[in-house]
Amino acid sequence: MNTPPKTRVEPKDWVPLVQPFARPSLWRSLGQVLTSYLPFLVLWYLAYRALEVHWGLTLVLDLLAALFLVRIFILQHDAGHGSFFRQRWANDLLGFVSGVLTLTPYGYWRYAHARHHATSGNLDKRGVGDIYTMTTEEYLAATPWQRFSYRVYRNPFVMFLFGPVWVFMLSYRLPLGYGGDKPQVRASVWWTNLALAGLVAFVFSAFGWKAFLLVYLPVQYFAAMIGIFLFYVQHQFEDAYWEHDPRWEYLKAAMEGSTYLKLPPLLKWLTGNVGLHHVHHLAPKIPNYRLQEAHDRVALLQVAPTVTLADAFKIAFADLHLYDPEADRLVGFRDVAARLRAGADERAA
Numbered sequence: 001m002n003t004p005p006k007t008r009v010e011p012k013d014w015v016p017l018v019q020p021f022a023r024p025s026l027w028r029s030l031g032q033v034l035t036s037y038l039p040f041l042v043l044w045y046l047a048y049r050a051l052e053v054h055w056g057l058t059l060v061l062d063l064l065a066a067l068f069l070v071r072i073f074i075l076q077h078d079a080g081h082g083s084f085f086r087q088r089w090a091n092d093l094l095g096f097v098s099g100v101l102t103l104t105p106y107g108y109w110r111y112a113h114a115r116h117h118a119t120s121g122n123l124d125k126r127g128v129g130d131i132y133t134m135t136t137e138e139y140l141a142a143t144p145w146q147r148f149s150y151r152v153y154r155n156p157f158v159m160f161l162f163g164p165v166w167v168f169m170l171s172y173r174l175p176l177g178y179g180g181d182k183p184q185v186r187a188s189v190w191w192t193n194l195a196l197a198g199l200v201a202f203v204f205s206a207f208g209w210k211a212f213l214l215v216y217l218p219v220q221y222f223a224a225m226i227g228i229f230l231f232y233v234q235h236q237f238e239d240a241y242w243e244h245d246p247r248w249e250y251l252k253a254a255m256e257g258s259t260y261l262k263l264p265p266l267l268k269w270l271t272g273n274v275g276l277h278h279v280h281h282l283a284p285k286i287p288n289y290r291l292q293e294a295h296d297r298v299a300l301l302q303v304a305p306t307v308t309l310a311d312a313f314k315i316a317f318a319d320l321h322l323y324d325p326e327a328d329r330l331v332g333f334r335d336v337a338a339r340l341r342a343g344a345d346e347r348a349a
Contacts (some may be wrong), residue, residue, distance in 0.1 A: 066218075255282060
């Protein structure tokens with residue numbers, strides 16, 4: 001992992017540079033819709049037909065379909081930022097339809113995700129649309145039950161194996177989180193649930209219960225797992241930016257709190273350039289298909305921490321779960337335990 005020196009980036013330096021890329025192309029956007037939805041539907045159907053051959057082949061096709069579902073989520077993501085089409089209604093239509101497929105209420109998610117962009121790396125505004133991170137002081141002051149709960153939450157096996165079920169299949173079905181008190185946000189959940197119920201009924205009636213259990217659910221699960229993994233490794237690396245108000249800076253949060261995840265070309269395409277996360281956080285109005293162009297042409301955007309796919313797996317399973325203000329980096333539970341033992345030894349001496 002390559003982490004360049006931290007720099008201060010002022011609005012006057014970057015706004016004129018990235019504005020030219022924040023213009024969607026109708027034909028490129030429509031092309032992405034076609035190359036995302038069509039392969040997804042074809043692979044889903046092939047996975048269903050593969051049940052006649054062997055369930056193992058079905059699971060392989062499920063995984064391939066899940067990758068295209070991740071790509072559909074990226075389209076929904078761009079629509080939520082208003083960067084995919086020029087017209088608001090077109091973004092909202094694509095976002096809603098995609099949200100039904102990804103189990104994500106579009107309006108509900110869009111509201112919380114906007115908060116994530118506005119507060120990423122802000123120690124005073126954690127807990128909305130992010131992976132919740134305690135400071136070392138908070139962890140040491142927590143009760144044994146709070147520590148245990150946090151350690152379970154941050155366990156990678158819980159995060160990546162049970163997280164998809166909890167986040168996408170359960171919690172998104174009720175508007176209990178941020179913005180749940182707003183009628184339009186609540187409505188987005190109920191309308192998505194209604195459409196989702198119709199979709200599930202169609203799957204059962206047209207393809208049967210085996211297709212639901214061995215195609216529909218695994219595709220959703222695999223896609224959610226991949227999505228959580230990508231989001232985690234792009235914000236939870238050792239030197240990620242964290243700061244309290246009023247010292248928190250939006251630009252630093254974007255350029256120093258998000259990674260440049262360099263993926264192989266095919267994965268890069270399937271994930272809609274999500275690896276250029278620092279560019280997206282800096283300028284969310286840039287559509288996914290112009291992020292690479294912006295990165296390559298604007299030197300200012302080439303200073304983010306660079307992470308390879310191998311690095312990403314190391315980050316996902318590393319003991320980096322607490323922000324240490326003194327060290328200005330993420331540390332692990334073992335580091336805190338060692339600090340406690342050292343303090344106890346000094347007191348005993």
